Amino acid sequence: MCETCGCGGEGVVVQVPADLLQRLNSNRFQVSLGAPEQARRLAVQEDLLARNDHQASQVRQHLSGQGILALNLISSPGSGKTTLLVETIRRLAGKVPVAVIEGDQQTTRDADRIAATGAPAVQINTGKGCHLEAQAIHDALHHMPVPAGGILFIENVGNLVCPALFDLGEADKVVILSVTEGDDKPAKYPHIFSAAGVMILNKIDLLPHVDFDVERCLEEARRLQPDLVILQVSARTGQGMDAWVQHLLQRREALKAD
Ligand SMILES: Nc1nc2c(ncn2[C@@H]2O[C@H](COP(=O)(O)OP(=O)(O)O)[C@@H](O)[C@H]2O)c(=O)[nH]1
Numbered sequence: 001m002c003e004t005c006g007c008g009g010e011g012v013v014v015q016v017p018a019d020l021l022q023r024l025n026s027n028r029f030q031v032s033l034g035a036p037e038q039a040r041r042l043a044v045q046e047d048l049l050a051r052n053d054h055q056a057s058q059v060r061q062h063l064s065g066q067g068i069l070a071l072n073l074i075s076s077p078g079s080g081k082t083t084l085l086v087e088t089i090r091r092l093a094g095k096v097p098v099a100v101i102e103g104d105q106q107t108t109r110d111a112d113r114i115a116a117t118g119a120p121a122v123q124i125n126t127g128k129g130c131h132l133e134a135q136a137i138h139d140a141l142h143h144m145p146v147p148a149g150g151i152l153f154i155e156n157v158g159n160l161v162c163p164a165l166f167d168l169g170e171a172d173k174v175v176i177l178s179v180t181e182g183d184d185k186p187a188k189y190p191h192i193f194s195a196a197g198v199m200i201l202n203k204i205d206l207l208p209h210v211d212f213d214v215e216r217c218l219e220e221a222r223r224l225q226p227d228l229v230i231l232q233v234s235a236r237t238g239q240g241m242d243a244w245v246q247h248l249l250q251r252r253e254a255l256k257a258d
């Protein structure tokens with residue numbers, strides 16, 4: 001259970017395969033959450049989400065008012081978010097001003113990687129927290145104003161679960177899945193794939209070395225979100241990067257026209 005956002009409360013179902021159930025000593029396998037405690041947790045969680053939504057709508061108003069395209073990048077740790085950002089910034093250099101907010105539990109390593117490209121970056125360390133919240137984005141923007149008409153990338157804490165719940169004021173959530181993680185992830189973590197506007201399938205250079213059924217994976221993702229824009233990319237070799245950059249430029253133009 002995540003103590004920070006209370007995401008383990010309502011709707012948790014414990015499924016035990018029949019053969020395991022037979023072998024289990026039922027005295028040692030009990031999952032219980034008393035009703036008053038459950039109600040208290042739900043109230044705290046609703047309050048937290050309502051406050052976050054309010055803050056996020058202010059951030060969105062501020063950013064879209066200046067024609068800034070804000071994207072919230074969400075994935076498991078290691079899918080290649082920072083590598084993708086470094087390569088994206090290199091390709092956008094001289095075309096669009098870019099700024100990055102980096103979220104991690106500890107260290108400034110990702111912000112340092114971004115800063116090495118010359119783009120402004122701030123790091124938010126969440127400590128025990130498993131996701132970024134809109135208040136932190138608001139505070140970060142005070143430290144790092146983004147030029148009007150620019151692109152703000154927010155690299156969320158590596159986690160496919162909790163970040164799906166928290167609006168950061170972005171125009172789109174971008175979910176990144178790498179082929180080394182398995183093709184079943186959309187089916188297993190449907191909330192983030194349903195909430196995302198874009199899915200990047202990264203590390204496609206590794207496809208010959210892993211068992212990953214691209215068609216099955218993308219079909220399951222599309223079933224969750226029929227309008228999902230899906231891009232297959234290798235941040236390492238550069239394959240698919242032009243289409244991604246093109247998508248960013250078109251999305252930014254569309255935002256300006258709104
Ligand atoms: N083969 C391959 N490796 C990649 C690719 N993108 C990132 N990586 C590697 O994946 C690892 C994690 O990348 P990183 O950008 O730190 O992931 P993050 O935790 O999502 O930010 C690093 O060793 C990268 O070099 C890719 O397209 N292909």
Ligand SMILES: [Mg+2]
Binds near residue numbers: 081082083110155
């Ligand atoms: Mg990273």
